[in-house]
Amino acid sequence: MKLRHVATETKWEDLIDHGYIAVFHETGSQVLRRDGFQHNRKLRSGGAYDDVAIKAVVDETLAALTENDSKSLKEQMDSLKLGMTDVETEVEAKPGAAAA
Numbered sequence: 001m002k003l004r005h006v007a008t009e010t011k012w013e014d015l016i017d018h019g020y021i022a023v024f025h026e027t028g029s030q031v032l033r034r035d036g037f038q039h040n041r042k043l044r045s046g047g048a049y050d051d052v053a054i055k056a057v058v059d060e061t062l063a064a065l066t067e068n069d070s071k072s073l074k075e076q077m078d079s080l081k082l083g084m085t086d087v088e089t090e091v092e093a094k095p096g097a098a099a100a
Contacts, residue, residue: 015039019047023061031064032057 010018019039023031034057036042043049058081065077 015041021048021057023057025064032060 012018016035019037020033020035021037022033025031038048046053058077062077
């Protein structure tokens with residue numbers, strides 16, 4: 001799995017392309033897209049700081065993988081899913097951390 005950066009600048013008012021995320025299969029096909037997922041207006045309500053929204057992204061991605069898909073990609077997603085609680089604990093353990 002690789003992180004892709006789209007250099008195109010977007011406007012703050014754009015709740016679709018500004019802060020969207022997309023998950024791609026190793027074949028290059030898009031598995032899912034969440035518009036505005038990292039946009040400040042959506043972070044805690046259906047976005048990147050919303051545990052339910054994060055779980056939905058992981059679950060939908062895993063469901064999109066078929067038995068014929070690469071086991072390594074599925075293992076990476078399983079690892080990401082298991083590691084989510086470690087990240088949440090680490091963030092919560094830092095008193096005085098800046099909030100978004």
